Amino acid sequence: MTSHSPFLSRSGAVEGGGADAGVASHYGDPFREQRLLADGQAVVDLSQRGVVTVSGPDRLSWLNTLSSQLLLGLQPGQSSETLLLTVQGRIEYAAHVVDDGATTWLVTEGGEAAPLTAFLERMKFMLRVEITDATDAWAVLGATRALPGLGDDVVVWEDPWPAVGTGGYAYSIVDDAHPGRERPWFEYLVPRNGIEDAVASTGLALAGSLAAEALRIAAWRPRPGFETDEKTIPHELDLMRTAVHLAKGCYKGQETIARVHNLGHPPRRLTFLHLDGSQHTLPAPGSPVISEGRTVGRVTSVGHHYEMGPIALAVLKRSVDASADLLVQDGEERYAAGQEVIVAPDAGQVVGRATGFLKAPR
Structure with missing residues (x-):
């Protein structure tokens, strides 16, 4: 600018x-x-x-x-x-x-x-x-x-x-x-x-x-530079739905895209957080997300919705229990956070999957 x-x-x-x-x-x-x-x-x-x-x-x-x-x-x-x-x-x-x-x-x-x-x-x-x-x-x-x-x-x-x-x-x-x-x-x-x-x-x-x-x-919509960092692959953010064509010709990075999609799991997953609204502040982007005393991810975007109150997006380790209650730590402030799963822990490994949550286009 x-x-x-x-x-x-x-x-x-x-x-x-x-x-x-x-x-x-x-x-x-x-x-x-x-x-x-x-x-x-x-x-x-x-x-x-x-x-x-x-x-x-x-x-x-x-x-x-x-x-x-x-x-x-x-x-x-x-x-x-x-x-x-x-x-x-x-x-x-x-x-x-x-x-x-x-x-x-x-x-x-x-x-x-x-x-x-x-x-x-x-x-x-x-x-x-x-x-x-x-x-x-x-x-x-x-x-x-x-x-x-x-x-x-x-x-x-x-x-x-x-x-x-x-x-x-x-x-x-x-x-x-x-x-x-x-x-x-x-x-x-x-x-x-x-x-x-x-x-x-x-x-x-x-x-x-x-x-x-x-x-x-x-809307669970990832934004470059917010939800992404130097390690982000598209699978982690559900960007396979709008930004990747799985059947097109060769391009740089295609091998990883296909391998994780067909045979593996993305190491991290995007999640939506409902934050405790009793405080008068919001955690800063980049704040650690904690589960059972361990840091399991980071907040990537934070906002105050006119109907839902304080909300956030966060990128977590794949292994984090999808039903676990979380805490967001920003300095001395702690914010209780309930998660709404976006990318599920078992996302990926499409080859051999008989049923599941993954959706191809109609």
Whole structure:
């Protein structure tokens, strides 16, 4: 992010921190903003995000060879999600993907746009592709529905979560009852110098990043840099459903993806936490999660939901009892936490599994 959002000058605006620095965490009433966002009556400034564009006739076939998702034949306006992995299958880059017929747009976390651009430049060789870090020129707006007033030609990414895509696989134990179904999500690419006019044209209220984060956590939706670290593989976060195609051609990290899916188990698992709401504080992301006196994982995202109260996502060791009560330790503060299983302890090892919770696409 090269500059602060113009919306930070609005009355009541409080700047976010960490990956959400540069935009407002809220504008004075975070719970009201969250309700409006959930009801489709507000828009979120996500101009802290990064935008990378890839143009040229070889763009989709080239990106397809590098990434975990099948991008060949991606139609104009069709949304997808992809990962760039290490040889060991660990997540290196993650991107929201949409193609407009001439350009492929990659929406990333703000700090990832420049290194992703540099990586792609190193990999293009003699192919007919042009890569641009377009973060200075384009900004992102988020909403839970189609935004009025932005025009038919606007570039929009529609979150595929939590549907199980073609070639994907669900590692969570729920399907039709998945809470992500209650959170449709759209990201709109607008000229950065016209972001205020774009928001005004919608006629909607502004919500801060805290509102978007609470709805994301409630939807069990992983976020790069929050739920991921240098060891994360997609299976641990249930990203096999939207970001991985199990039957596509060769790409870096594919061997690990196939081996863990077919024969092994992911070493860690994403879980949803209901936190004790009697305290007036929330634990910080990164706080240890404790079971029977042992540290068994860490909190990755924390929010205060307007209906459920304090909630969090955490990544735990696979061996942690799925029915165990947990504690979150933040300094001297301890927070009781009840877990709701997302990725079950026996996830994976699909070969030879006669029955089970895993769901392929219908």
